[in-house]
Amino acid sequence: MNFVLLLSYLIGSVTFIVGLKMLSHPDKARNGNLIAAVGMLIAIVATIFLYHDESGARLHNYGWIFSGLIIGTVIGTATAKKVKMTAMPEMVSLFNGMGGACAMLISIVEFNHLYGKYSSVFANGTEWQQGKGSLVIILLGLIIGSVSFAGSIIAWGKLNGSIKDKRIPAGQALNFILLGGIVVLSVLLFTGSPAMAPLFFYAVLLLSLLYGILFVMPIGGADMPVVISLLNSFTGVAAACGGFLYNNPVMLTGGILVGSAGTILTILMCKAMNRSLKNVLIGAIGAASGNAGAGNGKEQGNYKEISVNDSAVLMAYARKVFIIPGYGLAVAQAQHACHELEKLLEEKGVEVKYGIHPVAGRMPGHMNVLLAEADVPYEKLLEMEEANSEFPTTNVVLILGANDVVNPAAKEDPASPIYGMPILEVEQAEHIIVNKRSMKPGYAGIENDLFFKPKTSMLFGDAKKVLQELVAELKSL
Structure with a gap:
């Protein structure tokens, strides 16, 4: 990377840290948000015009890139201005879900690139070698991003009332089975036949999306602040995986900050409710469990x-x-x-x-x-x-x-x-x-x-x- 691009990434990373620090106090929060946004703008512009790969090739398809930027900016600005304060939680969940979706799509695209790169090696019966490090990061980004995307969309639906709290029969056991399936398929992706790798990869994608849905579905209304902050941390970690994958310092810094801040906030929310995170995810206050009826059977x-x-x-x-x-x-x-x-x-x-x-x-x-x-x-x-x-x-x-x-x-x-x-x-x-x-x-x-x-x-x-x-x-x- 050239000096100007690295300097732009450094400025972006510093503005993220300064902006996050300013968010800790209400009278500085607005300016902190603006400073971080300027840093992100600098990083985006620098990446578009200054980034090049090891072969010296720069980004192309500027029409697609700027079309996406313009459409996203218009939609995001219009939505943010139109949203009512009552709808702010679901908007945060929706935007957070979009971040998870981006990490998921990055993993899908990069897996296809990686698999195509080593396809000639696989034809000779050789398993993953040099590509294993990248594959680990791709897989982590896929799993975490998919769970964050699916879970955030369910949280969005629950917050706006379109999705009701619902106990899934044997839901916890089903979640453990799904997690086990994700782990087994991930291992097979590395150790199994390379020809089966795409099948294992997309099976992990489907199970991760299903897990994200079932993970949030039974959680009740009183616990939604915790779920929002937890899913936010997932999105940050997924974005950090993308930073590792592309060797992009500003993407890595932003992802780590979001992931760590979301984790700390989740812990603080649990402390405020005097409940462990495990209890929040399993206990499901306010879910359709029969625990929280009108008055709990007590005479008032x-x-x-x-x-x-x-x-x-x-x-x-x-x-x-x-x-x-x-x-x-x-x-x-x-x-x-x-x-x-x-x-x-x-x-x-x-x-x-x-x-x-x-x-x-x-x-x-x-x-x-x-x-x-x-x-x-x-x-x-x-x-x-x-x-x-x-x-x-x-x-x-x-x-x-x-x-x-x-x-x-x-x-x-x-x-x-x-x-x-x-x-x-x-x-x-x-x-x-x-x-x-x-x-x-x-x-x-x-x-x-x-x-x-x-x-x-x-x-x-x-x-x-x-x-x-x-x-x-x-x-x-």
Whole structure:
């Protein structure tokens, strides 16, 4: 590679690292994303115009290359601008699946190139020799990319409601059989007859796609943030395989960063739910397993309702109000109305803060992104541990569409599927107002004991409409 191309790859790699570092803080995240995007653009342009192979041959078919870039850019930009915050998790899953599909297709193309290169050797009865190293990387990229692609598409369907949670009979045993089949076929690819290599290769592809489907299908709604981050790490590892294959430093760096960051995020999500990754993948909270029925067979008391006027009065004369955002806030697109309520309360001398649970919403960081869109000050967003320390001195907690992350059953009911999961301990506050459309269970399908506590009052209705009514009442006080 020439000096300019290597320098471009170095710049791209550095921007990925700097951008990822900036993503760790909300007020720098947007700029970090832009910096990494510029680095990617530099790497792409340098590859198109400066890359050449060992024989000196450069890329060709520029018409196809730029057509693909233009079409992909137009589709990606239009989709990103059009998507609602409620649909952000499924968009992330879909885009992640496209990354897995790219790694899968790269492996297919490179296997065909490799097999064609050594076909004359195979004709003499000689097995894989010099090509074995490349074949290992191709095979890893194929398996990981295929699982990521198929699993992400299923996750996308589950998040947008087109695919329902479904227990597969003997699903875990079937998954182990599929994994065993993938391993056996991979070994045969190396040790069997070279003439059978394409058959073994494409059989591995089919089993990997099937495994990706069955791997995600039974996982329930409450565990989807973990699944999204896990599949994201798979895509990163698959991309890193492509970097090894092409000896491309920037592709390798990007893949390693995505893979490692996704793995760390997966671990953090599991920690936030107080569950092992194995338990997430096998336990399947919220799946159609019969574990999470309405109320889990437990007798609940009566709940009490509160009016908009009484809620406004309660908050207007409070010293400290905590707002707990959840998926219901995103569904109603109520983040701007929420910010307006916050500003109005502060004008009346009320201290307002937000309690953010790590797995609130349907993907990691969903609530942070949602509130950032409404320009809510970052310093007002308190993580779970910090928020829990302030609830005992809080007068009113307003819960907007959150459910499982405030459910006291996680601490009090050993029979509950979410038992042991750290929650926002809102029951320590003086008054709790819960805004929901109805008394239906949350995304995990588990009824919330909090709704029946003496301190809790239910404020039914669409979050945006209720917040607008609260704002109007506060202005009239």
